[in-house]
Amino acid sequence: MIAVLALIAGVVAGVLLEPTVPLALQPYLPIAVVAALDAVFGGVRAKLDGIFDDKQFVISFISNVLVAALIVYLGDQLGVGTQLSTGVVVVLGVRIFGNVAAIRRHLFRA
Amino acid sequence: MTVKKEPRIYQADFLTELFRHPLDPAYEQAAEARKRNGPLKKPQLVVRKTVTFIVLTIIGALLAVAYQQVIREAPDKEKVRAGLIEQILQKRDSTRALAQTAEQLQAEVAALRDAAIGDPAQIEALRQLDAITGQRKITGDGVVIKISDGPHAATVRQQQINHYDLMIIVNQLWALGADGIAINGQRLTSLTQISSGSGISVGSELVVNPYEIVAVGPSDLDRRFTKSVIGGVYLQYRDDPRFRFGFSVEAKDDLTLPAAVLPPELTHAKVPAPAGSPSATPSSSPSGGGR
Structure with a gap:
């Protein structure tokens, strides 16, 4: 419940403050969003499994975003940025799907 | 306790493993550790909850910002497109204006030439030639x-x-x-x-x-x-x-x-040099002649 409130508070803050993203960070934004979604769905699933852990959640979010950004940065430097971004999106996407499926089984027993 | 699970080090197929266990294994390890060591002390728990709250707020803000960024970029592309179209139209207008000036100047040149020639029959013949060669409207x-x-x-x-x-x-x-x-x-x-x-x-x-x-x-x-x-x-x-x-x-x-816009110079044809001028004589004749 508190978690949902925090998310909403963040969205509201983002909408109201309208921070401008520096140009150098803009390529990382989509990847950061996917990494954040992975962390959130993983957290929700863990919560439903009864094994949620605050420390684990925070670390998984931060490391997800950092690793994803690092991979995109390296890819850009090596000239294979799009391919590596695709790789990151595929891996995180598979995890998101798997976790959402688990959440669905928890909530609807189906 | 550790024997219960397959060791994850020997995963042969990363994707299959990913499909089977999408959840970060660290969650399970943390749960086990909690079971072993008992619940956390209160102050530590409060700190962790607060950090989680902050991170969730950041995630919410991230989603909002990313959304706004996407919305904002769309009109940017449109703006660039509109700018390019405007540039094309401007260039086209200026080209048209220049072509008109060129035409006026050509007409002026023709009028001056007519005045210089003076003979109506020759002027008419020249005009016919101009029309056929495309130099006159x-x-x-x-x-x-x-x-x-x-x-x-x-x-x-x-x-x-x-x-x-x-x-x-x-x-x-x-x-x-x-x-x-x-x-x-x-x-x-x-x-x-x-x-x-x-x-x-x-x-x-x-x-x-x-x-x-x-x-x-x-x-x-x-x-x-x-x-x-x-x-x-x-x-x-x-x-x-x-x-x-x-x-x-x-x-x-x-x-x-319209009159044609002529190239400034003929590419192959040359005006023949007047007979007897020094430039008309071939200059390569002495080379290697005696030996």
């Missing part, structure tokens, strides 16, 4: 031939109009006695080449589909053209389902063709 009756790519020209090469088509039609029109011809507003002279590079060029100008060939000449030029071999071939192929390009021949009165 020409008006009169003639024919408008419209030819355009077929509906699948991008993939079917037989439906695509190429520079040979334009060349063949133009040559036929010259042969039938046309006094002046323009393709998409570009007047042809004896120096204008119709060539293909990236697209079709008439002189130095790129022309694009649909093509409009306007010719001024004898009043029955349209009939002569449709009766000619080339005209007949194009009319016949137009109705052939394999080609299906657009083609029409139409007689029109009071056509006006």
Whole structure:
């Protein structure tokens, strides 16, 4: 419940403050969003499994975003940025799907 | 306790493993550790909850910012596009203005030349020559031939109009006695080449589909053209389902063709040097003669 409130508070803050993203960070934004979604769905699933852990959640979010950004940065430097971004999106996407499926089984027993 | 699970070090297939256990294994390890060590102390718990709250707020803000960024970028692309279109229109306007100035200047030059020549018969002869060579605006009756790519020209090469088509039609029109011809507003002279590079060029100008060939000449030029071999071939192929390009021949009165914008210099022809001048004598004759 508190978690949902925090998310909403963040969205509201983002909408109201309208921070401008520096140009150098803009390529990382989509990847950061996917990494954040992975962390959130993983957290929700863990919560439903009864094994949620605050420390684990925070670390998984931060490391997800950092690793994803690092991979995109390296890819850009090596000239294979799009391919590596695709790789990151595929891996995180598979995890998101798997976790959402688990959440669905928890909530609807189906 | 650790024997219960398969060791994860020997995963052969990362993707299969990913599909089977999408949840970060660290959650389970943390749960086990909690079971072993008992619940956390209160102050530590409060700190962790607070950090989680902050991270979730950051995630929410991240989602909002990313969304806004996407929304904001869309009009940016539109703006760039609109800017480019505006630049094109401006350049086109300035080109038109320059062409008009060039035409005025050419008319001025012609008037001055006429005044210098003085003899009406010679002036008239010169004007005729100017009109035929494309250096003077020409008006009169003639024919408008419209030819355009077929509906699948991008993939079917037989439906695509190429520079040979334009060349063949133009040559036929010259042969039938046309006094002046323009393709998409570009007047042809004896120096204008119709060539293909990236697209079709008439002189130095790129022309694009649909093509409009306007010719001024004898009043029955349209009939002569449709009766000619080339005209007949194009009319016949137009109705052939394999080609299906657009083609029409139409007689029109009071056509006006603009004067051609001439290249500043002739590329191959040279003004012959007056006889007896030193530059006319070949300069390479003494080289290697004695030995």
